[in-house]
Amino acid sequence: MKNYKNKIKRRSFIKVAGLGMATTALTGFPNILKAANKPIKVGVTTILSGRVAILGQTVLSGMKVAVDEINNAGGIDGRKIEVISRDSKAKPDEAARLTRELVNNEGCEVLLNCEASGATFAVNEVARDIKKFCIHCISETSSLTADPKNRVPWVFRAARQGIHDAVGGGIFASEIAKKNNLKKFATAAPDYAYGRANTAEFMEYLKLFSPGINVTTQTWPKIFQPDYTENITALLNAKPDALYTCLWGGDLVAFIDQASLYGLFDQFQSFAVNLGDLPILTAIKKIPKDVYGGARYHKDIPDTQANEDWYNKYMAGSDVLPTNWSWEADTGMRFLIDALKKTGGDTDPMKLAKVTAGNKIKSPFGVDGTMTIRGEDHTLVNYVIAYGKTITKDPYLANIQQSNWKDIYVHEKDWKKRKKYI
């Protein structure tokens, strides 16, 4: 009887153990083994060739700071982060194709999309379709996250947003306009979606905060246009009180050099929102004095030890100075890492989305040392928005003023209502 009982027990044990092993084999166990060995692959597409290739380079160097930190600390539950990057050449169809390839062929489990606006909208739809967690790190076009039609439950943005800059810049410029009695504005912007939307939003808020301002001349050079002479003379002929431009990158460098020949910056006040990126400021051989510019990324803004440390870590791994795209890529990566820590390395899009919505992390680029991805519209807030005036020597920007987020929130809400987004 005793023996029989024992026999049954042993059989039961074998059955249960066998079943248990089979279940583990089919479900979790190999995954645990595999997970312990395999890195978490993050798929990144960005622009690594053409006139703005430098920006793509600074994206990779920027996120490297965050990746090195987590990997040197042992990774996420033993799993390291591995970035796999591809060059989209700034083409939307290429970015979409490469994103699918990164997931299907390279085995990327999550996506950090580092494209300009055109390609970002394409990748947004791919992420929706293949259901992979994705953070957009570069596109500033407001409607990407503000418009509910574009929103995807498992996709977020960790970048500036046009409407935030327009409110911050509008308030800043309106104070200068009032002080110096600037009424007639001219604009010069690249002729594509970003240039047109940015100029319209900026002028809308400038007029709101400083009624009586009107736009007398608008000139629209093509993106990557080699010669701006006709645009510059058109601006000179119009004799405005002030100029607003959202030209960027190499285009802005060429525009400033060519406009300096005509002494344009001596004749009226100028605002260049994209001026405050270090590679631009250092590429311009003779920076005109007293041009107002947005601080895109600056090692002294905010002037904190955390920002200084980040700058030094970045420069240790890069031969190109950091840009606006660098801090945005670093920020996207940090939100991703934080989310992965919270899910224990689980890359399920809905689990990652749940912990990312409303998540607040420490950051050298945050107004109070923190930044948040807002739950309601999946976008980044509380990052530093600042404007200053050019000086001819390093650090090139002085009299920096930071925008107040309380103002931005109020006007952003109104704007969303007007656009019927809420």
Next chain:
Amino acid sequence: MFDFDALINCFGMASCAVNQLTSGLIIGMLLFLVASGLTLIFGVLNVINFAHGTFYMVGAYFAFSTYLFTESYLLSAFVGALGAGIFGIFFERVLISKVYGQDILMQLLVCYAFILITDDLVKLIWGTDYIAMGIPDEFRLAPFRIFGGYVPPLYAFLIILSLVIGILTILLISKTRFGSIVRAAAENSPMVSALGIRVPLYFALLFGLGCALAGIAGALAAPVRSLTPGMGFGILIESFIVTVIGGMGSIPGALIAAIILGLTRSIGSVGFPLFVDGLMFLIMAIVLIFKPTGLFVKGSPK
């Protein structure tokens, strides 16, 4: 789209007219230098050099490096032209001469491969960063004021210099022994060879001259245009429009067509800023319909 009031207004004011006419001239003259090289190569060698913009880029980069060491703008421009010329001869001897007389698609493929390789070489040597040479100190002067309009001294200098280079090129082709030989070789190269003249050498030199013209345009423009790999592409398209309007192979045609395009751009920025490129292509289309050979070339189209 069209703002004729602004246009009439502008030409009613001397300052505006001066600004737009001189800006049209400066755009036109630099374009002329590039396009004259293109048209020269086509006129004599019957090769459409799709890689022509590359020599514009190479000239600019050579000039930039020379300027770093010497700080002499004129020497940089010379080295830019020479470098582009030598690079052009290399391209002609090693690559494009192998496909002379072959299908145009073959020439296109060779040129395209060359563009990609050279762009990558530029990236390896000078990096992907945009580079600005900066305006030379001798030209950092207040702009001339003519009837209230602004003319930067550097641009006045460039207009005159481009014109001089253009005239010298025309004289070189039409009046010198070198010019006679290449023109004769273009008509009948076996006959010229039979006279004991090394035709391939002359072809290579002519190709180099064409590339040097693109190179000097890049070098002269380097102080005001940011340098990036692939910068030759934009100017190539406009150069083709110039060559089609002026007539393939005609240098005076290229001069007039380049000035027409320059003025279209500058006047267009006042009167029809959204249709500037459209109008350039429209002019090209009209010329192709009514005079397919271009304004300055007689006979039937090639």
